[in-house]
Amino acid sequence: MNVLRYGNARDLCLGLEAVLPDGSIWHGLKRLRKDNTGYDLKNLLIGSEGTLGVITAASLKLFPRPAAEGAAFLTVPDPQAALHLLALAQARLGGMISAFELIHRTGLDFLTETMPSVRQPFATPPEWMVLIDIGMPMGLDPTAALEGLFAAAEAGGLALDGVIASSAAQRASFWTLRESLPEANRRIGAVSSHDISLPLSLIPEFLATAPPALAALGDWRINCFGHLGDGNLHYNVFPPRGGHRAAHEDQRAAIKTLVHDMVDAMGGSVSAEHGIGRLKVDDLENYADPAKLAAMRAIKSALDPLGIMNPGAVLRATP
Amino acid sequence: MNVLRYGNARDLCLGLEAVLPDGSIWHGLKRLRKDNTGYDLKNLLIGSEGTLGVITAASLKLFPRPAAEGAAFLTVPDPQAALHLLALAQARLGGMISAFELIHRTGLDFLTETMPSVRQPFATPPEWMVLIDIGMPMGLDPTAALEGLFAAAEAGGLALDGVIASSAAQRASFWTLRESLPEANRRIGAVSSHDISLPLSLIPEFLATAPPALAALGDWRINCFGHLGDGNLHYNVFPPRGGHRAAHEDQRAAIKTLVHDMVDAMGGSVSAEHGIGRLKVDDLENYADPAKLAAMRAIKSALDPLGIMNPGAVLRATP
Incomplete structure (x- = not known):
């Protein structure tokens, strides 16, 4: 809730200790504000969802509580x-x-x-x-x-x-x-939930154009709330009053695709704070830049050649 | 100078466009405060000193000037x-x-x-x-x-x-x-200059113990100044008044080793803000965690198998 002021977990993390896929331990529990000694392994591991190593300890930046x-x-x-x-x-x-x-x-x-x-x-x-x-x-x-x-x-x-x-x-x-x-x-029970972020200036346009686009797919109640200061919205689509999500299972994919296509076209993210996990592996393949995806796969293969670290999360498991 | 308030270049960078070693272009010029879609390629490239790709554009976070x-x-x-x-x-x-x-x-x-x-x-x-x-x-x-x-x-x-x-x-x-x-x-002309960072609480101890240790190597003038709020000091060692750096060339290595050994023992960094370049490749090999260094080499080989990107910077060029 306070990312706007203090930054996200990534920003607040000064150092890590992690077990890497080959069994070696990276002793990186520094508590330095500035450290430019080589590649940023810390930020590579953060958000990799266990696919590049297991984080076993972290040193965090703290702030005094406001008076x-x-x-x-x-x-x-x-x-x-x-x-x-x-x-x-x-x-x-x-x-x-x-x-x-x-x-x-x-x-x-x-x-x-x-x-x-x-x-x-x-x-x-x-x-x-x-x-x-x-x-x-x-x-x-x-x-x-x-x-x-x-x-x-x-x-x-x-x-x-x-x-x-x-x-x-x-x-x-x-x-x-x-x-x-x-x-x-x-x-209430959502038909489809979305964890999106957008450039701040495009949020009004998205919030004006998404509901009529969704209305073409059915009669929905839309609950939008979130961290406006971070450009991060939870944009959740519900059945009409008296309806039940179970009656709309077959529409979920179309709703998700419509929302994510709009977000992607506006330069937004379809996974703002929750990560890819297994549920959004398809989304990552659809929306990620191809060069980035290729670099991710190369890094995964280099650090975890046997594919033993949380296989199937973030990147599709290779046979 | 204002890292304490606004963060460093890494913190201020929202997105990148970069040419990767295989010639592909990563179109990653997002301007999002939150984006958890896969590995953090942005922070991997920042600070890699051109050894993993050439950054061709960046989108930056801006702040209003204080009133x-x-x-x-x-x-x-x-x-x-x-x-x-x-x-x-x-x-x-x-x-x-x-x-x-x-x-x-x-x-x-x-x-x-x-x-x-x-x-x-x-x-x-x-x-x-x-x-x-x-x-x-x-x-x-x-x-x-x-x-x-x-x-x-x-x-x-x-x-x-x-x-x-x-x-x-x-x-x-x-x-x-x-x-x-x-x-x-x-x-004046320094014999040896150091760009170090330390945990904030250990700075007084370092500043109390380094001068007597250096005095065992000779009669020096020490100029220490820097970004205390970031734990980042420039700790520069000069010849005595009337002396010249040229007369102390043979002592530079010993001075640097003494300072960097002390910093490393205190959990500090021997390259706080300036990076490794070619000058500190030895230092990185000496002081970096072995598991991190191995991971860095694996990433370098995976993304730049031909070793064509700024060879010899950060990591020693392999034959």
Whole structure:
């Protein structure tokens, strides 16, 4: 949730210890911010999903907890306004934004339907809202900062309504809502789920054009939520109200292909944070650059000639 | 200089286009914050110094310029105090610290000797000082923030004296001093120069133990300066006053070995930011983990079986 501020696991990893396919142990548990001694084996192993070695230890970069934290829900007219709001927040609050999450009304409807005990911030669920979380050093006041941001956003037409957490407990309840969205999704049951990322500037176009394209395949409810600050969205397609995913099994492949084709055409990724695993080996073969795929296969063969490391994950197992 | 705040070139690179050794072109110019589609070819190519491919384009992450910037020179009792001052600054100023540079008196003496037009902040050059640079969002005052930091540092015994830039021109002149240090070094002429990094907590121990160890080899002037926030120091060894590097050619190898052995024993890096090139191929063979070195050779052979890409850099050219 805080990749926007602190970076992802890759960024936070300073060093690794790993067992390589030939049984040798790479003792690479450095804790250095800068180290340019040869090829970047660390980043090659991270995200290789065990296919190039087994990571047995890691040294991580830590940050001090901010002295004061705050959170707000702001309703926005549309995703384009949410992006402008992100830029405004970055201009006003620099490196102090910890999270910037986009939430569509469908997610709020799913909560009402399946988890009514989760408290919602607005009497009428807005079409789009963002959850913004900030952490500030001592001497600065998160509530005042969020009030100032909201006033500027409202004046600029970027926010229509807002609720600022007035206590740590209320901030926690804001996050409970956000973190309940995946469970509400599971209770409804998606026909097809997608973990996508896009260049930030193309997100409004994708969110405007994907629903009509999907409507040509059927009557769906679409729940889109995710880490807008990272360009990473969970774009999940559900049966119509009263329907069940089991009735749409035969449409899953077409939905996935439509979404992934659109994302690929916009320069996006069909696996933003979850990785390829076995489920997306086909997607990788379809969408990855051929030269990259060939280089990946050459590296896999060079480091694991017997193909014993998590065979079938990321790359199709060779006979 | 601003790695502490924005990350290094690797962190700022979102995508690459590269020509691989077999002539294929990897079209990887994505501009995504998150993309987990297969092995991290981007980070493998970055820092490989042309030995795995030729990078022909890159997409970079950009940041808005801070609304207001400020800088200060603070004298510190010793390197340990400089580290405590860094922690204090991080607690007070969070993500707003753009640079935190350590400067030893030898560097100031070299400026006096070779570049007297460079304005120095203190009448008597201090043994150790830091240059701290901050950038803040709108509505915050860098001068007030630096005054507050200095007062807190002085009260805690972490700063002895300080000069805060009162204008953009003065801030620029502070940076002119820092950026003149390499030229002053060149005019004096080092016997041996080292681009090292260490775990932050071990820097004071290194700076206390290296000079007496080097003194056993001769009478040297040591100029240490660098990016303390990144644990990256330039540790350069010069002939005594009035001496010339040419008279010490035969001692260079012993000096380098002594410094690099100490750094390696402390879990540091003998190539923090400059890379291996051809000059440090021996060092890489001496200090790199054997399993990593074997993996590097396997990757090199797999991607460049003919050994045509920058042969002899990073890895010794095989016949």
